[in-house]
Amino acid sequence: xxxxxxxxxxxxxxxxxxxxxxxxxxxxxxxxxxxxxxxxxxxxxxxxxxxxxxxxxxxxxxxxxxxxxxxxxxxxxxxxxxxxxxxxxxxxxxxxxxxxxxxxxxxxxxxxxxxxxxxxxxxxxxxxxxxxxxxxxxxxxxxxxxxxxxxxxxxxxxxxxxxxxxxxxxxxxxxxxxxxxxxxxxxxxxxxxxxxxxxxxxxxxxxxxxxxxxxxxxxxxxxxxxxxxxxxxxxxxxxxxxxxxxxxxxxxxxxxxxxxxxxxxxxxxxxxxxxxxxxxxxxxxxxxxxxxxxxxxxxxxxxxxxxxxxxxxxxxxxxxxxxxxxxxxxxxxxxxxxxxxxxxxxxxxxxxxxxxxxxxxxxxxxxxxxxxxxxxxxxxxxxxxx
Numbered sequence: 001x002x003x004x005x006x007x008x009x010x011x012x013x014x015x016x017x018x019x020x021x022x023x024x025x026x027x028x029x030x031x032x033x034x035x036x037x038x039x040x041x042x043x044x045x046x047x048x049x050x051x052x053x054x055x056x057x058x059x060x061x062x063x064x065x066x067x068x069x070x071x072x073x074x075x076x077x078x079x080x081x082x083x084x085x086x087x088x089x090x091x092x093x094x095x096x097x098x099x100x101x102x103x104x105x106x107x108x109x110x111x112x113x114x115x116x117x118x119x120x121x122x123x124x125x126x127x128x129x130x131x132x133x134x135x136x137x138x139x140x141x142x143x144x145x146x147x148x149x150x151x152x153x154x155x156x157x158x159x160x161x162x163x164x165x166x167x168x169x170x171x172x173x174x175x176x177x178x179x180x181x182x183x184x185x186x187x188x189x190x191x192x193x194x195x196x197x198x199x200x201x202x203x204x205x206x207x208x209x210x211x212x213x214x215x216x217x218x219x220x221x222x223x224x225x226x227x228x229x230x231x232x233x234x235x236x237x238x239x240x241x242x243x244x245x246x247x248x249x250x251x252x253x254x255x256x257x258x259x260x261x262x263x264x265x266x267x268x269x270x271x272x273x274x275x276x277x278x279x280x281x282x283x284x285x286x287x288x289x290x291x292x293x294x295x296x297x298x299x300x301x302x303x304x305x306x307x308x309x310x311x312x313x314x315x316x317x318x319x320x321x322x323x324x325x326x327x328x329x330x331x332x333x334x335x336x337x338x339x340x341x342x343x344x345x346x347x348x349x350x351x352x353x354x355x356x357x358x359x360x361x362x363x364x365x366x367x368x369x370x371x372x373x374x375x376x377x378x379x380x381x382x383x384x385x386x
Contacts, residue, residue, distance in 0.1 A: 040165060043218045044177060049119045050093040050150035051212060052101060053169040054126070054140075056111035060085045085110055090168035090211030091140065092150050092220060094251065099144035102251060103210030104225055104242075105131045108138055116142050119175060130254035134193040134262075135329075136225055137247055139254045150212060153219030155243035158182055158198065166202040166224055166239070168211025178203040180237075187240060188322045191226050196326045197240035198222045204239035213241040220244050249330045263333040263354035265304075266297020269321040272309055287311040287342070288321045298355035305343065312340035328354070 059082040089107035094100050101116065108114055114126040124142040131138040162182045170176050180202030187197040200213060204227050213222035222241030253260045269288040287309040293300050310318050313327045314337055331337060331354050339350045 040177075040179065040216070043214075043216065044165070044167075047150055047212075047214055047218045048167060048175060048177070049148040051119060051167045051175060052091045052093065053117040053172075053175065054089045054091050054101075054103060054107055054210060055115045055117070055172075056085075056087045056089075056108055056113065057115075058085050058110040058112040059083065060110045087111075088169055088172040088207050089209045090207065090224070091116065092167075092210075092212040092223070093147050094139075094149055094152075094220075095255075096147040096149035097144055098255075099142045099147060100129065100251075100255065101126065101140040101142065102223060102247065103138050103140060104136050104223065105133045105138040106136055107210045108140070114140065116140065118147075130258050130260070132250050132254065132260040135242065135246065135250050135260075136192045137223065137242065137250050139251060150214070150220045151218070152244055152248065153215050153217065153221040155198065155221045155245045158185060158221060158243075160184060163216050164200055164202055164221070165214045165216070166200065166204050166208060166211065166241075167214060168204070168208030168224060170205035170207040172207050183238070186319070186323075189226070189228070189240065191240075194246070194326055194329045195322065196243055196246055197225070198243055200239050200241060201237040202239065203235045203237070205235050208239075223247055246326070246330060253332070261333055262329050262357065263331055263335070264297070264357045265324075265328055265337070265352055266294040266299040266355060267304060268292040268294075269310065269324050271320045286317070286319055288318050288324045290341075298352050302339075302350050302352040304339070304341070304350060304352070308341040308343050308348075310339055310341045311347075312338075314338050 061082055087107065089103060091101040091103035091107070094102045108128065108131070114128070116124050116126045118124075122145075126140040126142050129139040129141050160182050163179065164182055165177060165179045167175065167177050180200050182198060183201050184199040187199045188195040189197070198213065198221070200222075202213070204224050208224050209226075211224050212220050213224055215221050221244050223244070224239060224241045226240045228236055228238035228240075250260055268291045270291045272287050272289040290304060290306055290308040290310065293304055293306055310324055312318060313324065316323075316327065318324055318327070328337070333354055333356045335354045337352050337354060339352060341348050341350065
């Protein structure tokens with residue numbers, strides 16, 4: 001049979017069923033063993049109105065490599081040009097009465113104009129309430145007109161294997177829902193300063209950044225932030241989300257103070273190995289070893305010493321040095337933290353008042369002041385999902 005004829009027959013086979021009455025045998029069942037088929041539709045009807053699309057426009061400074069040469073600087077001075085940049089991302093309404101939207105800070109980097117599109121098609125110019133680049137979070141504000149907010153869940157009690165749904169605006173094609181499970185917890189892949197990511201295999205792609213990760217009760221449990229992908233940016237089933245319990249403290253500080261102030265204990269810690277933990281009396285590969293105590297710091301005043309092994313902070317187990325950094329990063333200046341540590345194999349409880357850092361580098365400033373991230377610089381980690 002000629003090739004062209006085979007193509008026509010294939011096309012006809014695809015169209016033909018539409019012209020033939022559907023038989024009962026061809027229809028999908030509405031129930032199995034007397035039970036209706038499970039569906040997420042009802043839950044999504046409640047939560048998708050809280051998910052927004054974000055598009056940005058701005059300008060980014062571009063340096064001319066040739067004019068950076070000292071010879072040319074002598075004649076032309078420092079020369080920089082600006083290039084227009086645009087992007088798309090996602091966000092979630094968290095305070096309906098105030099018009100507050102939570103997203104990633106990298107979604108609005110270099111943005112002079114931020115346009116938010118609601119699920120029902122309404123569009124608003126958004127203002128920046130505050131940004132915390134160190135946690136890659138930002139809060140925007142739009143007029144509080146007939147908005148629907150998404151309720152918060154509790155990311156502290158998530159389990160590997162829990163079903164989740166990711167909602168966002170992949171590749172700018174419009175609101176899209178994907179589903180999967182929690183693949184791992186407490187991931188620290190090294191793509192931002194404060195990390196305690198939820199890992200999921202729910203498909204997340206470029207443009208999903210800032211969108212919500214939702215449990216089956218329709219509660220917000222995370223903000224989709226990064227993916228592990230190839231150079232084309234395709235989804236490999238490894239996505240990372242900021243836990244909502246981590247984001248909650250950032251949101252509160254931004255909304256109340258317009259900035260995030262992180263205190264410090266005044267110690268440097270490192271992961272402990274088997275020999276260290278055995279000597280200290282801790283369980284293997286648990287806790288964080290105090291490598292250095294800064295003089296006159298809050299930790300020194302409270303009695304923390306070098307070679308102590310921190311095993312709990314405010315009643316929560318510490319597995320490694322990153323746990324200490326993340327837990328302390330969620331505390332405010334002046335808060336008390338109860339530390340359980342091991343010293344020469346004996347447990348000791350110490351209370352430390354979180355001190356102020358020498359310099360506060362987590363101020364909420366317009367994202368345009370933050371250096372833009374070029375995806376091409378890190379092809380392995382597709383951090384910017386715009």
